[in-house]
Structure formats: structure tokens, C-alpha cells
Amino acid sequence: MRSRVLSGMRPTGALHLGHYHGALKNWVRLQDEHDCFYFVADWHALTTHYEQREVIEKNVYEMVIDWIAAGLDPDRSTIFIQSRLPEHAELFTLLAMGTPLGWLERVPTYKDQMEKLKDRDLATYGFLGYPLLQAADILIYKATYVPVGEDQSSHVELTREVARRFNHLYGRMHGFEQRVAATLARLPKDDQRYYEKQRKAFGETGSAEVWAKGEALVRRAAAAVEGWSEADTELLLGHLRGSGRAVLVEPQALHTEVLRLPGTDGQKMSKSYGNAVLMRDEPAEVERKIRGMVTDPARVRRTDPGDPEKCPVWDLHKVYSDEATKDWAYKGCKTASIGCLECKQPVIDAIVREQKPWRERAAALVADPKKVHWIVEMGTERARTVARQTMKDVREAMGLAY
Numbered sequence: 001m002r003s004r005v006l007s008g009m010r011p012t013g014a015l016h017l018g019h020y021h022g023a024l025k026n027w028v029r030l031q032d033e034h035d036c037f038y039f040v041a042d043w044h045a046l047t048t049h050y051e052q053r054e055v056i057e058k059n060v061y062e063m064v065i066d067w068i069a070a071g072l073d074p075d076r077s078t079i080f081i082q083s084r085l086p087e088h089a090e091l092f093t094l095l096a097m098g099t100p101l102g103w104l105e106r107v108p109t110y111k112d113q114m115e116k117l118k119d120r121d122l123a124t125y126g127f128l129g130y131p132l133l134q135a136a137d138i139l140i141y142k143a144t145y146v147p148v149g150e151d152q153s154s155h156v157e158l159t160r161e162v163a164r165r166f167n168h169l170y171g172r173m174h175g176f177e178q179r180v181a182a183t184l185a186r187l188p189k190d191d192q193r194y195y196e197k198q199r200k201a202f203g204e205t206g207s208a209e210v211w212a213k214g215e216a217l218v219r220r221a222a223a224a225v226e227g228w229s230e231a232d233t234e235l236l237l238g239h240l241r242g243s244g245r246a247v248l249v250e251p252q253a254l255h256t257e258v259l260r261l262p263g264t265d266g267q268k269m270s271k272s273y274g275n276a277v278l279m280r281d282e283p284a285e286v287e288r289k290i291r292g293m294v295t296d297p298a299r300v301r302r303t304d305p306g307d308p309e310k311c312p313v314w315d316l317h318k319v320y321s322d323e324a325t326k327d328w329a330y331k332g333c334k335t336a337s338i339g340c341l342e343c344k345q346p347v348i349d350a351i352v353r354e355q356k357p358w359r360e361r362a363a364a365l366v367a368d369p370k371k372v373h374w375i376v377e378m379g380t381e382r383a384r385t386v387a388r389q390t391m392k393d394v395r396e397a398m399g400l401a402y
């Protein structure tokens with residue numbers, strides 16, 4: 001079975017080249033090998049934009065268009081909108097009951113963002129809960145991999161802890177302890193002591209060697225004890241592992257290679273800095289933006305040699321140019337044999353070339369909004385099937401299946 005990938009993006013504006021190279025390109029690639037779920041995190045956008053409903057409303061379907069334009073294939077990937085699945089909110093609520101406040105207060109993005117976005121009032125309950133909502137998004141699909149930027153690793157780590165705690169608290173079938181005791185009692189006294197010793201040691205060290213000793217004992221019992229069943233083996237191995245049954249799956253973060261695309265002012269490309277080249281900018285707009293991009297400040301006149309290492313345009317060359325072009329730009333800059341506008345031209349051309357298929361696919365979708373809605377509709381229903389099943393398991397595990 002293909003392992004499941006899940007990721008989401010906040011619909012707070014048109015996507016730019018930084019989104020493409022930092023995330024989307026990877027999402028597209030993952031479709032080939034995994035069962036991919038990608039969703040519009042509109043609730044997450046509300047944690048910071050709760051006062052600006054127009055922003056989110058305007059960007060939900062636009063973002064889906066950007067995704068498909070970039071190459072997400074709705075036949076292979078499940079594309080949906082978070083708020084269409086109240087199951088996420090239900091899991092968030094249930095997880096919230098047992099999640100220590102300190103776990104959320106300690107998430108590094110919490111304080112960082114509070115500092116950074118001082119102009120917004122982020123002292124809200126929702127903002128503190130942001131990473132827990134994200135955990136619910138991930139856990140409800142039992143995702144194995146979560147492709148996200150490095151800045152999100154603490155959220156995935158929290159998700160793992162939440163899953164572990166949930167499994168620890170609720171991953172046991174009814175009467176687990178008693179059944180373990182009854183099963184253990186069927187072993188010779190020495191073996192019982194040996195098993196307990198390995199179980200304790202494994203819980204403390206997690207050592208594979210210790211695990212192997214414990215497992216060997218259980219397997220020996222399986223062969224020797226009269227009337228021993230497969231379920232008895234499972235029970236003792238589960239107890240040895242320190243878990244009962246994994247109701248929720250601990251996911252792993254998949255970090256994209258860090259491609260920090262600079263914006264036109266040399267800082268990281270970001271909508272909030274107003275320095276971004278959008279995925280769907282027209283060629284003339286791309287040209288205008290890149291021609292106006294900052295360069296090595298030491299190159300005041302055309303005759304001054306420059307240093308590419310101090311120029312953000314050079315970082316774009318590293319992403320967009322072949323070896324020969326890079327060589328030409330590097331030497332040309334150092335010797336002042338080319339001007340900055342000349343140097344920028346191949347980058348402009350490469351961006352426009354990259355955008356061409358995006359623009360075409362996007363134009364077709366913009367002209368056919370029903371199709372976009374239909375894609376999201378299909379994705380949402382597919383996601384719902386999975387989310388419902390998980391919630392059924394979760395409610396049962398928590399004793400809520402009255």
C-alpha cells in the first residue's frame with residue numbers, strides 16, 4: 001500500500017515563486033509515489049486573519065487553481081478544504097482535553113509569531129491552539145509523511161507527542177491490564193519475571209536488543225504453552241512495546257531542501273514584504289519586477305565590478321540558470337563586462353518559461369470555475385471517508401461510542 005502524505009497551506013494570498021520552489025514542486029513530485037492529501041487550511045488562516053474575512057474568501061479557490069496550475073493532479077491527489085470537514089474540529093476538541101497547556105506554550109513558533117505580528121492581536125485561544133489543530137489535520141488521515149518547511153518541524157513533533165499520548169491513554173482494549181495478567185500467569189514463574197524485566201528495560205531504554213530478548217521469550221511461550229493463541233502473542237508483544245494498539249499514527253516530517261528564494265528586495269520572498277513574483281504574474285510584470293530587483297550595492301556604475309555572492313540576483317541564477325549561463329553571469333559581474341540588466345535577462349526569460357504551463361492551466365480553470373468546484377467537491381468527499389473512519393476509531397477508543 002502506498003503511504004499517505006498530507007500537507008496544507010493557508011489561503012492568505014496569491015502564491016508566488018517561493019511557494020512553488022519551497023513547497024509545491026515537492027508536493028507535485030510526491031504524487032508519483034504516495035497517496036497524497038492536500039488541503040486549504042482556511043481555519044488556520046483565520047487564526048491570524050480573523051478580522052479579514054475577504055482575504056480568505058477570495059483566496060481559497062484561487063489557491064487551488066495555483067496548485068493545479070503547478071502540476072497537482074486531482075486524479076491522483078485528494079484536494080480539499082479544511083472547513084468542509086468538521087471532523088477536524090471534533091478531533092481537535094477531543095485532543096485538546098488531554099493536551100498539556102505547556103506543550104503548546106513551548107512551541108517556538110508561538111512566541112516568534114506573537115513577536116513578529118505585533119500589529120495583530122494574537123493573544124487568542126485559537127492562535128495558541130494552532131499547532132494542535134494542525135495535529136488533528138494530520139492525525140485524522142493517519143498520514144505517514146508531512147512535507148513542510150523547517151519552520152513547521154516543531155508542529156510535526158507536537159503531533160507525534162499528541163499521537164503517542166493518545167495511544168498510551170486510549171490505545172488499550174477494554175480490560176487490557178487484566179488480560180495481560182491472566183495471560184502472563186500461564187507462563188512459568190521465571191519467565192514471568194524475565195518478561196517483566198525486559199518490558200521495564202525496554203520502556204526505559206528502547207533498546208532493540210532488549211526488545212529481541214523479550215520477543216524471543218514470548219515466541220518460546222507460543223510454542224510451548226498448551227492452547228496458546230496468536231492473540232495471546234499479540235497481547236504480550238503489545239504490552240512489551242508499552243503500547244496497546246496504535247489508534248493514531250505518528251507522522252514524520254519531510255523537509256524540502258531549503259531553497260530560500262530571494263524577493264526583489266533581497267529578503268526572503270514573502271507576500272507580506274511586497275517583494276514577491278507571483279506564479280501567475282504576466283511576463284511584463286515579471287520583467288518589471290526583476291529589472292527593479294536590488295543587486296550588489298557596491299556596483300553603483302556599470303564599470304564597477306561586482307560580487308555575485310552579495311547579490312540576490314545571483315541566488316536566482318542558482319535556481320534558474322544552467323552552468324554556462326551561471327559562468328557567464330559570475331565572470332561578467334566580477335569583471336564588469338556585463339551590466340546588471342543584461343545579467344537579469346536570462347533569469348527573466350527562465351521565469352517566464354517556467355510560468356508558461358502554469359499560466360495556461362490556470363487560464364483554463366479560471367474560465368471554468370465549476371470544474372474547480374467539482375475537483376474540490378470530489379476531494380472533500382474522498383477525504384471525508386477517511387476522516388469519518390478515524391473519528392469512529394477515536395470515539396470508540398475514548399469510550400464515546402454510546
Ligand code: TRP
Pocket residue numbers: 006007008009010041044133134137138146147148152
Ligand atoms: N501550518 C501550516 C503552514 O503554515 C499549514 C498547515 C495547517 C499544515 N495544517 C497542516 C501543514 C497540516 C501540514 C499539515 O504552512
Ligand code: SF4
Pocket residue numbers: 295296299306307308311312313314329332333334338339340341343344
Ligand atoms: Fe548581481 Fe548580476 Fe549585477 Fe552582478 S551583474 S551585481 S550578479 S545582477
